[in-house]
Amino acid sequence: MAYDVMIASAMADKTKADLVAKRLRALKFKVRYDAKREHTTPSSRDINDANKSGAVLVLWSKTAADKASPDNEWVEAIAHLARALKDALFQADLDSATPNEPFDKDERFRISGMGPKRIPAGFHALVDALGAAQGRKDLSDFLKIAAGDTAAKDAWKKAHPKDPIAGTAKKKAPAKKPTAKKQAAKKPTAKTPAAPPAPEPEKPVEETAPDTEAAAVPAATSELASEETLTPKIKLNPPRSPSAMPYRRPSPASLVDEEREDIGWTIIGPVLGGIALMMILAWVFRSGQAGTGGADEARLRAIGNAGLPALVEACPPGQVPRSLIEIPPLRTGTIVDDTEEETPEDE
Known part of the structure; x- marks a missing residue:
C-alpha cells in the first residue's frame, strides 16, 4: 500500500509523533506511523514503506540526534534513504536539538511546543509543503478555521472540490422495514402432512374353465405352477459348438485378406x-x-x-603338406665372368 507520508521518529518521542500523525490524518493524508516499533534496525517493511511513500517526515529531537542513543541508527537510516529519493525528505524539529550532518544543512520546519490545542506556525508551513508535494493547496487555511465554523469549512470545500477533504462519504440509506404483508408472506407456515395416496383397485381375475388335463393335476403342482409364473425366470445362454452356429457369409474384406496371404506364401515359399x-x-x-x-x-x-x-x-587332419617339408634345391645356371674388361679389337 502506498502512503502519502511516512513518519520517522525516536521511540522516546511517541507522544509528539502520535499528535503529528493525528493532525495529518485529519487533513486526509495517508500516514504510515509505527507506534509499536521496538527494533532499532530498519526492517524490510520499513524500507519498502519508505520507498512507496510520497514523503518521509523525519522528526528530530535530542534522542533522535544523539549518536549514543540506540534509536539514532534507525532514524538516520530512514532519513538517508529518503534523502536519496527525489524530493521525498521532509524534516521537522521537535526541540532545539540539531541533527547530524548532512541533515543539519537541509530545510527543517520548527514545530516545537505543539500540543492538542496549539498549532505552531511551523506546522502550517509543513502542511503546505506536504500538500504541494501531493498537488493540494491552502491546507494551512483549512487548519486556521475554527472547529465549529461549518460555514467556513463548507466554503473552503466548495473552493477546493477535488481535495480529499471536500469528498464526503455517501450515507447509506436506512433499510426499509418490511410491511406486514411481506412479513406474513415470509413467515414459514406449518406444513400439513400429505395424505397417503389411495390404494389402486384390484383388477378382477378372469375366471377360465378348467381343462380336463388341469383337473387331473394335483393341487400341490398347481400351487408350484402359480409360484413359477410370479417369479421371473432366469434365461441361460450356454456356449454353442461351431457346428451348431449358423453359417455366416464372409465379408469381402476378409476374402481379400485371405487372397493376399495366399499370394504372399506363393512368393516366399x-x-x-x-x-x-x-x-x-x-x-x-x-x-x-x-x-x-x-x-x-x-x-x-x-x-x-x-x-x-x-x-x-x-x-588329412593332423598331417603337414609335403610342399612345406620338401623344398626343392636351388639350381645354378651358367657362370659368367664379368670382372675382366673387354679389350677393343684392332682395326
Missing part, C-alpha cells in the same frame, strides 16, 4: 526353398579341390594372376 537348397549344396561341397602336384601345380601357381582358379592342396 520358392525363395525359402532356394535358400535351403543352396545351403545344402554348400555343405556337400565344402572341401576344396586337391592340387595335381608337380609341374602342373607350379604352372598353375605361376599363372594364377591370369585368372585361373587357385587350387589348394588338401591333406
Whole structure:
C-alpha cells in the first residue's frame, strides 16, 4: 500500500509523533506511523514503506540526534534513504536539538511546543509543503478555521472540490422495514402432512374353465405352477459348438485378406526353398579341390594372376603338406665372368 507520508521518529518521542500523525490524518493524508516499533534496525517493511511513500517526515529531537542513543541508527537510516529519493525528505524539529550532518544543512520546519490545542506556525508551513508535494493547496487555511465554523469549512470545500477533504462519504440509506404483508408472506407456515395416496383397485381375475388335463393335476403342482409364473425366470445362454452356429457369409474384406496371404506364401515359399537348397549344396561341397602336384601345380601357381582358379592342396587332419617339408634345391645356371674388361679389337 502506498502512503502519502511516512513518519520517522525516536521511540522516546511517541507522544509528539502520535499528535503529528493525528493532525495529518485529519487533513486526509495517508500516514504510515509505527507506534509499536521496538527494533532499532530498519526492517524490510520499513524500507519498502519508505520507498512507496510520497514523503518521509523525519522528526528530530535530542534522542533522535544523539549518536549514543540506540534509536539514532534507525532514524538516520530512514532519513538517508529518503534523502536519496527525489524530493521525498521532509524534516521537522521537535526541540532545539540539531541533527547530524548532512541533515543539519537541509530545510527543517520548527514545530516545537505543539500540543492538542496549539498549532505552531511551523506546522502550517509543513502542511503546505506536504500538500504541494501531493498537488493540494491552502491546507494551512483549512487548519486556521475554527472547529465549529461549518460555514467556513463548507466554503473552503466548495473552493477546493477535488481535495480529499471536500469528498464526503455517501450515507447509506436506512433499510426499509418490511410491511406486514411481506412479513406474513415470509413467515414459514406449518406444513400439513400429505395424505397417503389411495390404494389402486384390484383388477378382477378372469375366471377360465378348467381343462380336463388341469383337473387331473394335483393341487400341490398347481400351487408350484402359480409360484413359477410370479417369479421371473432366469434365461441361460450356454456356449454353442461351431457346428451348431449358423453359417455366416464372409465379408469381402476378409476374402481379400485371405487372397493376399495366399499370394504372399506363393512368393516366399520358392525363395525359402532356394535358400535351403543352396545351403545344402554348400555343405556337400565344402572341401576344396586337391592340387595335381608337380609341374602342373607350379604352372598353375605361376599363372594364377591370369585368372585361373587357385587350387589348394588338401591333406588329412593332423598331417603337414609335403610342399612345406620338401623344398626343392636351388639350381645354378651358367657362370659368367664379368670382372675382366673387354679389350677393343684392332682395326
